[in-house]
Amino acid sequence: MGSRTPLYDAHVEAGAKMVDFHGWDMPLNYGSQIEEHHAVRRSCGMFDVSHMTIVDVAGQQAQAFLRYLLVNDVAKLKTEGKAQYTSMLNEQGGVIDDLIVYHFSDTSYRLVVNSATRERDLGWIEKVAADFDVTINERDDMAMIAVQGPESEAKLNAVLSSEDFATIEGMKPFLGKQVGDLFIATTGYTGEKGYEIIVPAEQVNDLWKQLIAADVAPCGLGARDTLRLEAGMNLYGQDMDETVTPLESNMGWSVAFEPIDRDFIGRQALEQQKQAGHHKLVGLVMEDKGVLRHGLKVIVDGGEGVITSGTFSPSLGFSIAMARVPANVGDTAQVEMRKKQVTVKVVKPAFVRNGQSVL
Amino acid sequence: MSNIPADLKYASTHEWVRDEGDGTFTIGITEHAQDLLGDMVFVELPEVGDKVSVGDDVAVAESVKAASDIYAPISGEVIAINEDLEDAPENVNNDPYGDGWLFRIKAEDSGELGNLLDADAYEASIDED
Numbered sequence: 001m002g003s004r005t006p007l008y009d010a011h012v013e014a015g016a017k018m019v020d021f022h023g024w025d026m027p028l029n030y031g032s033q034i035e036e037h038h039a040v041r042r043s044c045g046m047f048d049v050s051h052m053t054i055v056d057v058a059g060q061q062a063q064a065f066l067r068y069l070l071v072n073d074v075a076k077l078k079t080e081g082k083a084q085y086t087s088m089l090n091e092q093g094g095v096i097d098d099l100i101v102y103h104f105s106d107t108s109y110r111l112v113v114n115s116a117t118r119e120r121d122l123g124w125i126e127k128v129a130a131d132f133d134v135t136i137n138e139r140d141d142m143a144m145i146a147v148q149g150p151e152s153e154a155k156l157n158a159v160l161s162s163e164d165f166a167t168i169e170g171m172k173p174f175l176g177k178q179v180g181d182l183f184i185a186t187t188g189y190t191g192e193k194g195y196e197i198i199v200p201a202e203q204v205n206d207l208w209k210q211l212i213a214a215d216v217a218p219c220g221l222g223a224r225d226t227l228r229l230e231a232g233m234n235l236y237g238q239d240m241d242e243t244v245t246p247l248e249s250n251m252g253w254s255v256a257f258e259p260i261d262r263d264f265i266g267r268q269a270l271e272q273q274k275q276a277g278h279h280k281l282v283g284l285v286m287e288d289k290g291v292l293r294h295g296l297k298v299i300v301d302g303g304e305g306v307i308t309s310g311t312f313s314p315s316l317g318f319s320i321a322m323a324r325v326p327a328n329v330g331d332t333a334q335v336e337m338r339k340k341q342v343t344v345k346v347v348k349p350a351f352v353r354n355g356q357s358v359l
Numbered sequence: 360m361s362n363i364p365a366d367l368k369y370a371s372t373h374e375w376v377r378d379e380g381d382g383t384f385t386i387g388i389t390e391h392a393q394d395l396l397g398d399m400v401f402v403e404l405p406e407v408g409d410k411v412s413v414g415d416d417v418a419v420a421e422s423v424k425a426a427s428d429i430y431a432p433i434s435g436e437v438i439a440i441n442e443d444l445e446d447a448p449e450n451v452n453n454d455p456y457g458d459g460w461l462f463r464i465k466a467e468d469s470g471e472l473g474n475l476l477d478a479d480a481y482e483a484s485i486d487e488d
Contacts (some may be wrong), residue, residue, distance in 0.1 A: 032452065033423060034398040222397065222423060289401050291421055312400040312423050338419075338426060 001025065005050035006143050006201045010208055014218050022116035024051040026221055033222030037314040040190050040227055041355045044149035045219040046211050051115040054142050054198060055125060056108070059134035063106045068264055069128050070101065071246060073256035077103035083174040083187055085254050087246055088124065089266030093273060094242035095249065097121050098234065100187060102176045110176075110183075112144075112196075114236045128265070143204035147216060148194030148227075150355060156184075156195060158214040159207070168195075182207075189224065191231025191353045226311050229320065232283065232350030238294060239281065239308040239322055247273055248324060250281035250349050277327060279305065283349035284321040284333060285359060288342060292321035292335060299334040300346070302326035307335070315352045316359070322349050361391040361485065364456055368472055369481035370432040375456065376475060379463070384433055384472075387460040388420060388451065391485050396422035399448040404440040404462055411437060411464065413471060418461055420451065429461065433471045439463040 002025040011018065016027035027048065029036060039045040057066065066074045072086035080103070087098040097117045102110040113121045122138060129136050147155060157165050164179045171177065173193075176185030183198040199207055212218065225235070232250070234240055240249035247255070247270060255270060256262070284307065286292055292310030299305075305325030313320045325333065325346075334341045350358055363369070368376040373392035377385040393399065403419040411417050411431040418429040440462045444450060451459035466472075476484060 029397070032398055032449070034400075034449070226423065289403065289421075291400065291423075291426065293426075312421075314423075 003051070005048055006204050007048045007050060007208055010205060011048065011218070014212075016218070016220060019221070021051070021221060024115060026051060027218070029220040029222045030218050033220060033226070034314045036217055036219035036223035037226050039217035040149045040192055040219060040223065041315055041352070042150070043217070044147065044151040044155045044215075045217040045223065046148070046208075047146040047219050047224055048143075048208075049146050049196065050143035050201070050204065052144055053113045053115055053118045053121065054139040054144070055111040055113065055122070056137040056139060057111060057129075057134055058108045058137070059132070060107060061132040062109055062134050065129060065132040065134045066101060066109055067262055068132075069125065070099075071251075071255040071264055071266065071270075072101075073259075073262060074101060074103060074109065075262075076256070077101075079175070080104060081176045081185075083176055083185060087251060087254065088121075089245070089264075089269075090242060091266060091269065093245040093247075093266040093269030095236070095240045095244065095246060095251075096124055096242060098236055098240070098251065102185065116237055139198075141201055142198050143201045144196060144198050145204065145207060145211070146188055146190075146194065146196045147211065148188045148190040148192050150193060152192070152194040155211065155214050155216050159210045189231070189233055190227040191233070192227075192355070225309075226314055229309050229311050229322070230313050230315055230352035232322070232348070234281075234322075235309060244324070245270055245273055245278070248279045248281065250322075279324050280327050280329075281308065281322055281324050281349055282329060283347040283351060284310070284323050284335070285345040285347055285351070286319045286321075286335070286342060287345075288318075290337060290342065291319045292337070292344070297336050298323045298325055299336070299341075300325050300329040302328040305329075305333075313351060315355075316357055320351050361389070361394065361482075362456070363389065363391070363478045363482050365478045367456070368432075368475035368477065370430065370475055371481075371484050372430050372432075374429060374432045376432050376472070378472070382469065383438060383463050383465050384435075385460050385463045386432060387455055388429060389481070390455045392420075392427075393452050393455050393459070396420060396427055397424045398422055399451045402444040402448050402451060402461065404444065405437045407437055407440060409437040411435065413474075431464070432475060433464055433466050434468065435464040435466040437462050438465045
């Protein structure tokens, strides 16, 4: 038996097919993952993401610590509650994990990191933190629900008191706010408008039930994967890991090389790689029948690459993928699949945003 | 508990076979198989007129999760395919023994049916998995 979130019984009751996800018993789907996918693109769905790891960082040197630990620069965050996508690297520039950091003040931040890498992340954070005047506090007293889709705001309106809702109404993307016991952030992993809500574990079942009563569709890991892939968002352990850098993983935009006097772990390795050149993560589109899958070989003009994530796109009706390939890749590539070679289009790794194709 | 109709025959590779009583046999995949595969996104069927032998890989069921070969449970000629699956592959999930049928074979030797499993034997075989 794996670890269970406080919502485990609610999933089973809702008919979820439970699977092991890096040591956690999590819902794969509650019937049809494609219907769950469409619910998020067309109306509203929710995910139990309580398995994710929440880490509060506080202290006089909190900002200095995070400026050294993370590739993006937390000094850019000026507004209370502002969120930033970032990652932490090893000295070789390999990605230990990607994460979101919330800025409360220059002495108080919150990190939300992956569950799959929990132990290693916490070990690394503690190790680096030893040289700084900071305290690290893992919030395993908290659970988390992601409410995603074009009707998310209306659904929260139905669930929150009018006073609480007023404090988050019209909130811009990538902000978080403490609303009573809830921490509500306009973030997500689907390419739709939506919220990630951090809630005390003992209250999460009530919130889940209220959302069900408001006709929010419970969605599992299956839909979560097709949604994030359509949105062009990486999955740790699949699209990147410790053996590749952010530059090779379509995460270069989140690396702040300026100001040049800010040292961060992995900086030197990234600068060298920038000079020397490197592979890049691209999108693939295949309009023929069939499904591109993780691990398939990709042949391009400049050499060979590999599909890191591939799936059938329920929104588009054909297969899409992310692949790591030589940087001089052209407009098409060949993929070896099921006894044949298929020509696929090479695109930027983003396919669907806010319910619409961006191809 | 998976639905395994008693009036059908089964292959250990999760195909079901229905005797239509006129020397033809309708074939699909079981409820258990569709549940393992998850949401179906493409179904590649044989062509009408194809001659198939027992064990040939004649069709592919591709789900969000995986592509899975479907094997001919009996030998003969393909006389019909379920063209609705082109636009509605989810029929295989929603109604595996009805609208989700795959193809129909005119059997060469209906004696081959004796090599297939009955519902109890199929159930026992999936319990072992």
